[in-house]
Amino acid sequence: MADTCVGCRKTPTRTGFVDYLGDLPFRESALTKFWNERQKKRLLAVDLKAQQTGEDVLKKELENTPPTLRGEESSLESIGEVDIAALLDMLDGTDLLQRDLGNWCSALVLFSTREPARIITAAIGVPNKEIYYTDANGAYVRLPRTAPNVPPTKRQVLMVGRTTPLRDASLAFYGQKCGNFSAIARKTAFMKRFEELAEESEEAKKNDKPETAPQLRIYNLAGNPMMLALIEDRIDVIFETQGQKCHEVAPGFVIALKTGAYLRACNKTSLFVRRS
Numbered sequence: 001m002a003d004t005c006v007g008c009r010k011t012p013t014r015t016g017f018v019d020y021l022g023d024l025p026f027r028e029s030a031l032t033k034f035w036n037e038r039q040k041k042r043l044l045a046v047d048l049k050a051q052q053t054g055e056d057v058l059k060k061e062l063e064n065t066p067p068t069l070r071g072e073e074s075s076l077e078s079i080g081e082v083d084i085a086a087l088l089d090m091l092d093g094t095d096l097l098q099r100d101l102g103n104w105c106s107a108l109v110l111f112s113t114r115e116p117a118r119i120i121t122a123a124i125g126v127p128n129k130e131i132y133y134t135d136a137n138g139a140y141v142r143l144p145r146t147a148p149n150v151p152p153t154k155r156q157v158l159m160v161g162r163t164t165p166l167r168d169a170s171l172a173f174y175g176q177k178c179g180n181f182s183a184i185a186r187k188t189a190f191m192k193r194f195e196e197l198a199e200e201s202e203e204a205k206k207n208d209k210p211e212t213a214p215q216l217r218i219y220n221l222a223g224n225p226m227m228l229a230l231i232e233d234r235i236d237v238i239f240e241t242q243g244q245k246c247h248e249v250a251p252g253f254v255i256a257l258k259t260g261a262y263l264r265a266c267n268k269t270s271l272f273v274r275r276s
Contacts, residue, residue: 090107122255160233172226200213
């Protein structure tokens, strides 16, 4: 993260904004469900705990420039012109945490709405304690400490441009819920191409030439953690068909864009995130 935050009147402490992402109490036994009347849905106690922890740390870190805070567990109302604001999703993937799956994270974007409006930084912390973040010069991943007294190391993340045919690509899409999954099935041209690739695979088996079969792989997990898989060269394309809200994807695509990925709107509802 940059040594001095744009829009802040003080220099962040040595630990910086990213340190607390790896230390939030996600693994505490706070998986009790309760009904949130404002959002009209069930939440876990750990959702609010994580959100409150993130907000408290940001307020302390930016005490000279109090940030305007927005988050799924607090408020997503629009804001006016401010020096610094934060969009937080301190527990992105609650259902995955609840099921003891690893594809969840803690994510935030810091931005200013004063002209010229700008994104200051984005950061994502994942369960293995790696923290991806951006500054004015690019995108980085801070690696976990190897010992208590050893300072953490970082490396810059840059995507290597290359072209991969669909038949051999690795795709990820927003398909965890019935509506999102069904939306893919209604894309007839898309499904027809999948059927053609399935036929090619069967033909390769019949001819005893498995090396000629398509290598296409499809994963129906997406979100911020899969954006990190994109920039780490594990996934070729991430797409969605029903429209994701800003707080659900902003940290991931800000970091991905900094590494060389790009966004492409394919129609009114589909958004592709692809390598350059």
